[in-house]
Amino acid sequence: VCPVGALTERDHTNRLLEDLEDPDKVVIVQTAPAVRAALGEEFGLPPGTLVTGKMVYALRELGFDYVFDTDFAADLTIMEEGAEILKRLTAYLNGDKSVRLPILTSCCPAWVNFFEHHFPDLLDIPSTARSPQQMFGSIAKTYWAEKMGIPREKLVVVSIMPCLAKKYECDREEFKTNGNPDVDYSISTRELARLIKRANIGFTLLTDKDFDLPMGASTGAGVIFGTTGGVMEAALRSVCEIYTGNTLENVNFEQVRGLAGVRRATIDLNGFELKVGIAHGLGNARRLLEDIRNGRNEYHAIEIMACPGGCIGGGGQPLHHGHSDVLYARANALYREDAAKPLRKSHENPYIKTLYEEYLGKPLSETAEHLLHTRYFNKSID
């Protein structure tokens, strides 16, 4: 079910089928990291079976013009969010009283919706970085569309998400240009499975296909976004190297992994102790935020995901009925994909580097702020 309890599942599959048949439209798709770790369950495969390559093949068979990966945008999120963490941390340590910590992650739209409604006095502490879904849409409809010579009105950006709140995120006004959304609509993992079955695609028999470039290229850091602790671990891989100037000998931050509801870790940055927290489930998030509101903060940065387990346990995934062994299997699938990647730090993604060289300049530049950041609204009810 939807973690904010306010959303009903909207099915966009018929709209998608119409778009795929329209010869005037270019229809592209991005797939969130958690989808590949659970989609196979809908076809009888055991939890934790990675089906990345089969999923790409099936999306091509369904008729998408380009098949990309949200993990690319997860790497981009780390570039922006990591720069924001370093900027706020440096200002705070230099005594700037206008800067508040901890910085909170902002990639989960159910979590964003929750703090806008319940903690409007803390709207200045979450990162302003858009979610990977929205960063992808923004870059696809500007940088990539311009390179490809595709007019914005002809380009349809679809996302495959483990999440029902992502459907609502696509509709937020701040993610539209002249009424045209950056991401046109989102399809859940279960809806994708239904589409594959309707098309009579023998999913389990498919061979592996690769994502298209450039927005299909990602590092291992982008992959682990799909599980609780993954965004923090991805951020730590980049923040540690950029802050200290040293190459990490081990990129696995085991301290932030696992399924405990709230986890804490202290990371040594050349003598400075960076304190981070991870929470999943909105009950845990509420307790952390109430502590912060009451001046009992012990963290510099906190990752929060609304769903138990993070996106692997999202409301659009195959139902897991609260079985933690299913969540562990899905999380381990993502850690396996991460470990097998030749590059595992977001700032080493060569296509992200090119994007900055050709278009964005540098993290937090004026263009990056415009395309990749957002603002929050007081939605509390008196």
Ligand code: SF4
């Ligand atoms: Fe969606 Fe992931 Fe947030 Fe769950 S944790 S609401 S799946 S973004």
